[in-house]
Amino acid sequence: MPGHELNGLNVAYVAQLLEDYLDAPASVPREWRDVFERDGDVLLALPGLRRLAEPQAPRPGPVVARATPAPPAPPAPPSQRARPDRVDEPPRPGASPMPVVPAVAAEVVVEAAPSTPAPAPAPASAGATAAPAQVVRAAPPTEERHVSEPDDELLGAIAAAARLVKAYRTHGHLAARLDPLGSEPIGDPALDETRFNPALTPELLERIPARLLNLSVEGETLKDALPRLRDVYTGTIAYEVEHISDYAERMWLRQAIESGRFRRPLPAEERSALLARLSQVEGFEQYLRRAFLGQKQFSLEGLDVLILMIDEAVECVAASGAHQVVIGMAHRGRLNALAHAVGRSYESILREFEGERSYDALVVDPEGGTGDVKYHLPASGTRATRAGEIDVALIPNPSHLEAVDPVVEGRARAEQTDRSGGPGLHDPTVALPLLIHGDASFAGQGIVAETLNLQGLDGYTTGGTLHLIGNNQVGFTTDPFEGRSTRYCSDLAKGFDVPIIHVNADDPEAAISAVRLALAFREEFGDDVVIDLVGYRRFGHNEQDEASYTQPLQVARIESQPTVRQRYAGQLVQEGVLAQDEVEAMETSATESLREAHERLRAAIAEAPPVPPPAGEPAGGPPTGDAVITAVSGDRLRALNEELLRVPPGFAVNPKLARQLERRNDAMEQGGIDWGQAEALAFASLLEDGIPIRLTGQDTERGTFSHRHLVLHDHRTGGIFAPIQHLAGANASFEVFNSPLSEFAVLGFEYGYSVAAPDALVLWEAQFGDFANSAQVVIDQFITAGRSKWGQTSRLTLLLPHGYEGNGPEHSSARLERFLQLGAQDNIRIASPTTAAQYFHLLRRQALDATARPLVVMTPKGLLRLRHAASSLEELADDSFRMVLDDPSADRERVRRLVLCSGKVYYDLVGHDERAGAHAVAIARLEQLYPFPVDAVAALVASYPHLDDIVWAQEEPQNMGPWRSIRHRLDDAARSSFGVSASRYVGRPWRASPSEGYPTAHQREQDRIVRTALTGAD
Ligand SMILES: Cc1ncc(C[n+]2csc(CCOP(=O)(O)OP(=O)(O)O)c2C)c(N)n1
């Protein structure tokens, strides 16, 4: 604390720091921690500070108990944990570690009273730490100092005032009038100025200059400022921002909140426009309810201003240059959003209530889909704003609440990414992701946390998401006290350093100001913001529901509650902004336009014949992608291989890894191209073909099994370099990122990305295939069903390590059976390639096939390096993906049994001791499992003229693996051959758990399966 005069008005500043310290030691600069820990007695001798410390006396802390060890240093700020610089790039702004001390010193300067700026504490060096005690202890007697005699009472009052201000900033929300239903806020004693010691009487408040407290509200003294502070923090809008660890963000928010720059009174025409909009929103819900009694609409009423908030968000980001707003939301108010936020015509929505399909994608899809309920369907439109036109997309979602969140993020990220080359160029200003949550689902669904965790990650950030929680204080019939352990439904966001704005849904102007502040913050810092819109649910969960069965008191309260439109109309009339007849005209006009649209629709329905129902599965069978040429010339591959091994001068690849990578050169000429190399060559050639690629997953840059190494790390400097992002002939970007430890959110993200980037090859890799079931909602509701429900598909490719290698129940099976069960109507592709070349061609086919479909690949583990599974350059250069691989060594005249299998078990079969003598056995592989290659399998069977046995061999249990899904196909093929009527099963018996936990048990079982398949004997 060198240079600090503890008497005089800086005590207020020290008091603030001390209070912070008592609350959370790590929150104050280390220098000040040292001071408090070492010089506690001295400080406590000062009257203002003694009072401050007194109420805290029971708390252990160095100021009152010096012996307590110093608290641990705070974790490094995010910037210190940033990805290492790419070697060939100039250091990115903010990428290099920020020194802690200067940042904190800046806080000291700002926090200090402007008229008596306190110098920043010196860094805690050995010399400097000794000094403060000296300064304080060696201070001359009070009468000799050139400062005025401290006024004990005033100093104490200032310390109390600092605490009061802090209390308003941190806990003002507890006293805010947030509930339109009028529940009393719980308040907080710390907000009561009369409870301090000394009590902050009006006389004392008047003696405290507001500037000492570093307030941004107006007022000369605290007496003037306090009512404003109260208005700002405890009105119909409230803020939680003080938990944010980033100093600049916190200061910016404080200033923005207290200055009221986003809360200025709105001009009369804006207010009247808000009322007109509210009239439309309310009129829409009321019209639907009256016209279609009992049909589900999931009315928004009670949260009507949500639509105004979306309007405002669209305006704000359009003004900042965005081209698109990507919205994700659930059922509540979705129809209203379709009509008003996206701009879908009233007719098209009313048509669905009339029981007609209006969603074009389903009608034009020749195969016919199931379609979806009206409150899940996608829509997009163009909105006119003051800054020009902007696209608004409401993306389709399943009933699974919050599952759409990461999908929106992925979609926005794709919109924001220029994929023309290198690692891709991300510009978050291009699109705004806007997520609308329910209060119960935001607090209850884990996917929300997974999605929030994406916000600051290089590979996933979208430059900040605007989260609007439509908080109607109920979830179906569940009250908040049953549904969450936290006070606010938004509390989860605090752990992610996200600012939270609570706003009363009966105050449209406050709601607008919340959006303005939120989006200004996003623009400034590129981070997420949550707005908790506190309203109510005027009716039941849906229109068939009776809310008073379970929430009788709330319902009674709501019945006596005027609507927000009525309230606002009353306010505008009373304030002379509008006349009563103008208000009524708005209401009438809203209802009239709905009525007219409905009449037009009825007339159209009466005239036009109903649209015929879509046809079922096409007779001709689904497209196979056979026609795609996937081979790449040997010369091109050689050149690419060289480039893939090239690093900048001076870049030091780990020597052990360098030796491994060098072997790739030999493999090009001598054979032995393994999985990792084949994959890199497939990717590189696709980049030259102009196909952008995005590959993510846990530890994917290196590869879980250390086989990929697309991103290299300089073993001396830690710098990183990805040769694949620097190919001279690349015409598209290659994004590669290690994902956070999530499956649900990251797979949802990649799905969203892949839909928005239909030409890109987007791949997600599971650490082990088993873990994909953590993302089952994305697989079931989006990836496999999206095409049927919404006409939405993509090339998303799932790489799922699969295979029984004795690693136990959880690291063996990617649950292939689940994907096979989900395959229908050519919705996905499922493959289990067994050679590096097959994988190479499969990847290229997936990217180049004109028909986009998701692909699920059972990828290997042990096979990654298995010599037999490796391929030659010729196989990459001349071949293509084969859905069935015949036995290359079979003697057709001798073969009596055809063993068909898929995946790694093939190598167990051909490598078994019994194989050499089993001349009557041919072993063939099914490399594509869905769509099932009917013709290729029939041709294979027919090519063995003397068969009397067809065996399906799998290492999975009988209730898992492919058997149950493909058995009928094999039987069909068997019947077409001469001597066989049905196929036989060889594999693990029915099992509740996929695999043995003991390696010896695994070995025994594996041996039994293979032996039985080869010899026919158990
Ligand atoms: C994952 C999931 N579980 C359960 C449901 C069934 N469900 C539909 S709405 C609802 C209540 C949602 O409450 P909230 O998030 O507060 O939204 P609100 O309906 O109140 O707008 C529930 C439990 C669901 N749709 N999704």
Ligand SMILES: [Mg+2]
């Ligand atoms: Mg709710």
